[in-house]
Amino acid sequence: MTLQTPDHDEAHGGGLGSRLNWLRAAVLGANDGVVSTAGLVVGVAGATDSRATLLTAGLAGLLAGSMSMAAGEYVSVSTQRDSEKAALALEKRELATEPQAELRELTELLEGKGLGPELAREVAEQLTHHDALRAHAEVELGIDPDDLTNPWHAAGASFLAFTAGALLPLLAIVLPPTGQRLWITVVAVLAALALCGWTSARLGAAPVGPAVLRNVAGGALAMAVTYVAGTLLGAVGV
Ligand SMILES: [Zn+2]
Numbered sequence: 001m002t003l004q005t006p007d008h009d010e011a012h013g014g015g016l017g018s019r020l021n022w023l024r025a026a027v028l029g030a031n032d033g034v035v036s037t038a039g040l041v042v043g044v045a046g047a048t049d050s051r052a053t054l055l056t057a058g059l060a061g062l063l064a065g066s067m068s069m070a071a072g073e074y075v076s077v078s079t080q081r082d083s084e085k086a087a088l089a090l091e092k093r094e095l096a097t098e099p100q101a102e103l104r105e106l107t108e109l110l111e112g113k114g115l116g117p118e119l120a121r122e123v124a125e126q127l128t129h130h131d132a133l134r135a136h137a138e139v140e141l142g143i144d145p146d147d148l149t150n151p152w153h154a155a156g157a158s159f160l161a162f163t164a165g166a167l168l169p170l171l172a173i174v175l176p177p178t179g180q181r182l183w184i185t186v187v188a189v190l191a192a193l194a195l196c197g198w199t200s201a202r203l204g205a206a207p208v209g210p211a212v213l214r215n216v217a218g219g220a221l222a223m224a225v226t227y228v229a230g231t232l233l234g235a236v237g238v
Helices: 016-047 051-097 099-112 117-141 151-174 181-203 208-235
Strands: none
Touching (some): 016 051, 016 151, 051 117, 051 151, 181 208
């Protein structure tokens, strides 16, 4: 097996890259919660002034969205973990049945990373002597065998991130008096989306301006579309 992952940090639970990935995922999850719940409550607000209806719709949207995010994350991380475990098991078998071929393979991989043939051979031998499976897992598969992502942690984090984001439009539409709730929600949502766009751009070292603009425009479009739909439905008395 020669499956090289260029970005090692992706797979290391304690590494800086991994922590940044978690943070980026949290911001995206919160952003999702803001946009989908804002679209939902603004749409319902186009049709009705009833605070109870707004609260019901917003809360249902929050729960449905956060559960769906958590379930999706659980499934995707479990699948990833299963394939990492399968790759490790295969590696373990290969190391047991053909250690010489595995040593050659590790040597070649290290040469591919820029070591000279003799040094690569020596490093491969020492790594194999120390912990052969770990060496192959890291160099060949790009994973840390002791630190595979836990699907429950990933699911919980998605749930919390989405919920945190969804609470903003929900509270902004439910708390203010009837005449004020719409503009307060729109302003709060657009500000939150600007912050999310700014943060994720900074975390990804991308230009901030376009990221903020795209994110704010996306949210504004979502609210405009659902508001028009809600108003039309409200007008015909559905
Ligand atoms: Zn191997």
